[in-house]
Every structure is written in C-alpha cells, then in structure tokens.
Amino acid sequence: MTDLYPVPPAWAARARVDAAKYDAMYAAARDDGEAFWAEQARARLDWTTPFTRVRDVSFDKQDFRIEWFGDGALNVSANCLDRHLAARGNEVAILWEGDNPNEQRRITYRQLHEMVCRMANVLRSYGVVKGDRVTIYLPMIPEAAVAMLACARIGAIHSVVFGGFSPDAIAGRIQDCDSKLVITADEGMRAGKAVPLKANVDEALKHCTSVETVLVIARTGTAVPMQAGRDVAYADAATSASISCASVPMSAEDPLFILYTSGSTGKPKGVLHTGGGYLLWAAMTHELVFDYRQGEVFWCTADVGWVTGHSYVVYGPLANGATVLMFEGVPNWPTTSRMWEIVDRHQVTTLFTAPTALRALMREGDGPVTRTSRKSLKLLGTVGEPINPEAWRWYHDVVGEGRCPIVDTWWQTETGGAMITPLPGAHALKPGSATRPFFGVAPEIVDAEGVVQHGAAEGNLVIADSWPGQMRTVYGDHARFFETYFTTYPGKYFTGDGARRDADGDYWITGRVDDVINVSGHRMGTAEIESALVLHHKVAEAAVVGMPHDLKGQGIYAYVTLNAGVEATPELRAELVKWVRHEIGPIATPDVIQFAPGLPKTRSGKIMRRILRKIAENQVDALGDTSTLADPGVVDDLVANRVHAA
Ligand code: WT7
Numbered sequence: 001m002t003d004l005y006p007v008p009p010a011w012a013a014r015a016r017v018d019a020a021k022y023d024a025m026y027a028a029a030r031d032d033g034e035a036f037w038a039e040q041a042r043a044r045l046d047w048t049t050p051f052t053r054v055r056d057v058s059f060d061k062q063d064f065r066i067e068w069f070g071d072g073a074l075n076v077s078a079n080c081l082d083r084h085l086a087a088r089g090n091e092v093a094i095l096w097e098g099d100n101p102n103e104q105r106r107i108t109y110r111q112l113h114e115m116v117c118r119m120a121n122v123l124r125s126y127g128v129v130k131g132d133r134v135t136i137y138l139p140m141i142p143e144a145a146v147a148m149l150a151c152a153r154i155g156a157i158h159s160v161v162f163g164g165f166s167p168d169a170i171a172g173r174i175q176d177c178d179s180k181l182v183i184t185a186d187e188g189m190r191a192g193k194a195v196p197l198k199a200n201v202d203e204a205l206k207h208c209t210s211v212e213t214v215l216v217i218a219r220t221g222t223a224v225p226m227q228a229g230r231d232v233a234y235a236d237a238a239t240s241a242s243i244s245c246a247s248v249p250m251s252a253e254d255p256l257f258i259l260y261t262s263g264s265t266g267k268p269k270g271v272l273h274t275g276g277g278y279l280l281w282a283a284m285t286h287e288l289v290f291d292y293r294q295g296e297v298f299w300c301t302a303d304v305g306w307v308t309g310h311s312y313v314v315y316g317p318l319a320n321g322a323t324v325l326m327f328e329g330v331p332n333w334p335t336t337s338r339m340w341e342i343v344d345r346h347q348v349t350t351l352f353t354a355p356t357a358l359r360a361l362m363r364e365g366d367g368p369v370t371r372t373s374r375k376s377l378k379l380l381g382t383v384g385e386p387i388n389p390e391a392w393r394w395y396h397d398v399v400g401e402g403r404c405p406i407v408d409t410w411w412q413t414e415t416g417g418a419m420i421t422p423l424p425g426a427h428a429l430k431p432g433s434a435t436r437p438f439f440g441v442a443p444e445i446v447d448a449e450g451v452v453q454h455g456a457a458e459g460n461l462v463i464a465d466s467w468p469g470q471m472r473t474v475y476g477d478h479a480r481f482f483e484t485y486f487t488t489y490p491g492k493y494f495t496g497d498g499a500r501r502d503a504d505g506d507y508w509i510t511g512r513v514d515d516v517i518n519v520s521g522h523r524m525g526t527a528e529i530e531s532a533l534v535l536h537h538k539v540a541e542a543a544v545v546g547m548p549h550d551l552k553g554q555g556i557y558a559y560v561t562l563n564a565g566v567e568a569t570p571e572l573r574a575e576l577v578k579w580v581r582h583e584i585g586p587i588a589t590p591d592v593i594q595f596a597p598g599l600p601k602t603r604s605g606k607i608m609r610r611i612l613r614k615i616a617e618n619q620v621d622a623l624g625d626t627s628t629l630a631d632p633g634v635v636d637d638l639v640a641n642r643v644h645a646a
Pocket residue numbers: 261306307308382383384385386387408409410411412413414434495496497509511512518521522523
C-alpha cells in the first residue's frame with residue numbers, strides 16, 4: 001500500500017484546476033488540440049502577428065517537422081516585460097538574495113525593463129544582430145536574467161553555460177554554436193568563496209576563434225585582466241546606452257535559445273527551443289502546476305545554467321508577471337537553516353527545489369528547519385530526479401508541516417517544461433510518483449519492441465505526440481535530433497527514461513534506461529566522462545557507470561585500464577579525479593575509480609556495461625550470463641577489486 005495524500009481542503013477551494021476541470025481540460029487538449037492550443041496561445045501571450053496555423057507536426061522520417069503557431073510572430077522579452085508595465089510596473093519582478101545573506105536587491109518590472117533595454121542596446125553596439133549566438137556564463141545574479149531577455153529582445157540566440165563548467169566545457173559549447181559574444185562576470189560567489197568566471201572564459205577563448213567581444217559584469221569588483229580590443233567592462237559600455245529599445249518581432253519558430261545537455265553518446269548536444277511554443281509551455285505550466293497568484297513569491301532554486309532556471313526562474317514566472325526569488329548561494333551556507341531563513345525573510349509562498357538538496361538538508365535533522373517559521377509556504381515542488389519516499393515525507397511533514405502539497409514534476413531539457421506532474425488542486429499525491437500528464441501530453445509505456453502497454457505496466461516512457469514546448473532540433477545537427485529521439489520507437493518521442501504506471505493511472509519514473517546518469521539532478525553522459533579519462537596520457541581505456549549514492553541519487557563509478565607499465569597508485573587515482581574535474585567541471589567528479597586490468601567485452605569488442613553496473617551496485621550475485629564475454633576471467637578481477645565508495 002502506498003500512502004495517499006488527498007488534495008487538502010484549502011487547496012480544493014483555491015486551485016484554478018480541480019479534479020473535474022483537469023479531466024475536462026485533458027480531454028479537450030486530446031480531442032481537439034488545435035482549438036485548445038489556439039485558445040491558450042491567444043490568452044496567454046501577446047502576438048505582434050496573430051497565428052492562423054496552430055500545429056504542423058510529423059514524427060515520421062519522410063516529412064519530419066515540428067512547428068507550432070508557425071505563421072505567428074511575437075517577442076519573448078516584450079511578453080515578459082513590456083506588457084506588464086502598465087498594470088504592475090512598480091511591482092517586484094526579481095527579489096535577489098546574494099551569497100552573503102546581507103546582500104539583497106529588489107528589481108521592479110520597470111527597472112528590469114530598463115536594464116534589459118540597456119543591455120540589448122549594448123549588444124547591438126557590439127554588432128549582435130538577429131540570429132547571432134551569445135554565450136552567457138554568469139553567476140546567479142539578476143544580470144543573468146537581463147542578459148537572456150536582452151538577447152530575446154533583439155532576436156539573438158542565447159546559450160547559457162552553467163558557471164560550474166570548466167574552460168574546456170565552455171570552449172566546446174562556444175565552438176559548437178559559433179558564439180560571437182560572451183557575457184560573463186569578474187567572479188561569482190558561492191559559500192563565501194570567489195569563483196574565477198572571467199579567468200575561465202580567458203582560458204576557454206584560447207581555443208575559440210568566433211568570439212569578438214567579451215562583456216564583463218562587475219560582480220565582486222575584483223580586478224581581472226582585460227584583453228584590449230576584446231574585453232569590455234559592461235558598466236562602461238552601459239553608461240552611454242539608452243534605456244529604450246524596441247523589441248524585434250520574431251517568428252514563433254525562430255530560435256530563442258540553445259542549451260547544451262548530455263546524451264548517451266558523443267559530445268553534449270545543443271537543445272534548441274523556439275520562442276512561441278516554449279514560452280507558452282513555460283508560462284502555462286508555471287501558472288497551473290504552481291497555481292501561481294499575483295503577489296505571491298515564487299522561488300525556484302535552480303541555477304539559470306539549467307533548463308529549470310530558464311523555465312522557472314526566468315521565462316515562465318516573468319511571462320506571468322510574477323515575483324520571482326533568485327538566490328546566488330548554496331542551501332547550507334553560512335548555516336544549514338539558510339533555505340528556511342530565506343523563505344521567512346522574503347515570505348516565499350512556493351518553493352521548487354531538487355531531491356538532492358532535500359536529502360542533504362534532511363541529514364542535518366529537523367532542528368535547522370523547525371527553528372524557522374515557514375508560515376508563508378503554501379506549495380512545494382521537486383524536479384530533476386526521482387524523489388525517494390523518505391525525502392518526500394520529510395519535505396511534506398517537516399518543511400511543509402503537512403500543509404503544503406508537493407508537485408513532483410517530471411520533465412527534461414528537451415521538453416521545455418513540466419510534462420508529468422500533479423496539479424495541487426486536482427491530484428491526490430503519492431510519495432515518489434509524478435502522477436499525471438499535463439494537458440496535451442500523451443505518455444505511453446512501451447516494451448523493448450515498442451509494443452504499447454495498457455493498464456498497470458512498466459517499461460520505457462515515450463510521448464506519442466508533440467506538445468508546444470518540445471525542442472525543435474539539435475543545433476547544427478538536425479539528423480542527430482531525429483536519430484536520438486525518434487528512431488528507437490518510430491513515430492514517437494523517446495524520453496530515455498523508464499517508468500511504471502500503477503493501477504490508478506499514476507506514473508512513477510524509474511530513471512534513465514540509457515547511458516546517461518543523474519548526479520544530484522544533473523545529467524551526465526557516461527561517454528563524456530570516459531572521453532575525458534582517456535585523454536589522460538596514462539589511461540588506455542575507461543568505462544563509466546552510475547552507482548547508488550545516498551545524497552547525489554547516482555554517483556559516478558569509473559573503471560580505468562592503464563597503459564602498459566603504468567603503476568596503479570592512490571596518487572594516480574587522485575590525479576585522475578582532478579583531471580576529470582578540470583576537463584568537465586566539479587559536477588563530473590568521479591566518486592570511485594577502480595583500476596581494471598581488463599574490461600568485460602563481447603567477442604565483437606563491445607563493453608558489457610550491464611556487468612559493470614551490477615558490480616558498481618554491489619550486486620555481484622546478479623551478474624547474469626557472462627559466457628558470451630571474450631574473456632570471462634576479467635569479471636573475477638573486477639569483483640575482487642571492487643571499490644566501496646567513501
Ligand atoms: C532527466 C532530465 C527537468 C529539469 C531538470 C533536469 C530526470 C527529471 C524528474 C522527476 C524522476 C526526473 C529524468 C529526465 N528527472 N525530473 N520529477 N522524477 N526523474 O533536466 O538535465 O534534462 O534531465 O532528469 O531522468 O530524463 P535534465
């Protein structure tokens with residue numbers, strides 16, 4: 001028996017969507033999607049040219065295309081700013097708290113509009129025009145949102161790179177999309193320590209030829225080397241820039257942004273979203289999943305370097321005229337009460353965070369939570385990875401004092417916004433279940449052959465039809481887009497996740513079924529970590545798999561075969577860990593490195609990852625059939641020398 005948490009009476013009374021309305025809207029979107037989405041898009045967004053075509057979609061190879069509102073035009077920044085000015089220009093758009101708890105900024109819609117116009121004019125003055133790519137490498141400061149919206153205002157395509165990525169990772173992402181301009185800061189601040197952002201950009205740009213200009217925002221004010229002719233102090237450029245800038249009407253299908261994410265093979269891919277469908281999805285899910293009301297304070301803890309930050313720190317809330325809290329720091333600094341202190345200080349009504357953060361805070365006990373009030377909280381949310389029922393109950397009972405529903409939102413960088421999620425006034429909750437599809441989402445569970453499973457079932461999760469927030473292509477590689485998502489189960493979008501549907505029709509995401517691992521809610525391609533390892537001159541071969549990890553959800557377990565004659569020492573192990581951090585960034589830090597004289601391979605040379613996964617999970621009795629291995633003996637050595645995580 002799973003626990004069931006019915007909709008609290010207060011929520012049943014207040015919510016925009018109750019159970020009956022959910023059913024009616026779900027049916028309307030399914031049965032007449034054209035009418036449903038036309039109405040939503042007209043009601044929620046301001047169009048400079050109204051669309052007449054709602055959707056034009058085919059997932060088939062011959063006429064593969066995904067278009068929504070294709071003949072309409074709009075500007076995303078105007079939808080997030082200008083249209084709010086008359087009614088709520090003086091209301092707070094961004095409530096910012098710095099890493100240092102004494103640093104606060106409150107930015108109204110009017111001020112944000114001016115900041116965005118000014119930066120848009122600066123971008124123009126450095127030659128950025130519609131369609132150009134701009135890379136943004138910033139800490140969690142309001143200027144990150146300003147930079148994104150400034151690009152959107154003039155039709156430039158932004159590519160935000162998370163501030164925790166290394167110079168090599170930045171370089172790869174700049175080269176892939178040929179950015180002409182980079183927006184960064186002198187330094188970022190995290191838990192009282194400075195992060196050398198500008199220095200990382202300098203290092204990255206040694207390998208990039210496309211970048212003509214680097215705009216440097218002063219965050220800490222420390223002096224950083226400035227390369228003449230390339231680097232510009234943003235404050236200097238901004239003083240002469242006008243605070244008015246007309247927004248450029250864009251086709252609904254013009255690109256809005258590229259966001260790199262890891263896949264099961266190759267380098268990270270540039271997931272591309274367009275303006276119309278994406279903004280509609282971000283705005284509508286933000287309003288209905290969180291039942292957002294004017295005046296409430298919405299806090300999504302994600303960094304803008306991830307899609308969660310794009311959709312629920314910037315685009316969704318601002319399109320809805322919300323007040324969004326933006327936090328620069330980390331949950332446990334300077335104290336383990338920090339998150340709850342922020343909730344109290346800013347009277348946060350909705351908190352949207354990741355299971356990994358909750359597990360870390362739960363370890364500190366209830367004291368750091370219960371010493372705060374949290375009375376302002378009405379709704380809680382999670383995203384990024386399956387939440388274990390224990391963490392769910394702690395979040396519900398201790399953080400929310402049993403009063404706040406939890407929306408466990410399943411989605412992906414590719415989907416633009418929440419896809420399977422409870423609506424707080426409509427669905428009874430089950431700890432660990434993402435429950436029901438959002439409007440217009442057609443999930444199916446299929447077996448390995450693609451046969452659709454009905455009723456209670458477990459298998460692979462596909463989405464049978466398009467939705468407005470769907471990614472449109474992999475930047476620069478449309479063939480890879482089709483290949484990655486539409487060939488495993490022809491005619492359907494394959495998510496890469498496994499899922500179970502219970503007898504009530506609720507979905508439970510079981511995790512990735514491909515070679516992608518989920519470390520603290522962040523996606524890592526095992527292939528990427530392997531490539532980083534084999535770049536080291538002492539490494540012959542490497543295979544990386546996920547392992548269970550109490551805090552991170554999954555940890556990184558790397559099997560490494562050294563070159564002949566190289567001695568396997570603890571020092572080398574430490575060196576390789578450092579190497580991977582340097583190549584990709586701290587989020588890719590291996591938890592375990594096991595030196596392996598040989599890897600389990602089939603006679604055709606394919607590594608049998610299934611066996612490596614079992615060993616990493618310490619399920620050495622469940623290795624399965626090893627008889628097809630070229631050398632079954634390697635398995636004994638791997639088992640005998642298994643490394644237990646610290
Ligand atoms: C992968 C997508 C969604 C934005 C943040 C991550 C996993 C995400 C959940 C959830 C179980 C989840 C999936 C998915 N995932 N949310 N609520 N329950 N798993 O975006 O980096 O594109 O990762 O995160 O495995 O495929 P992302």
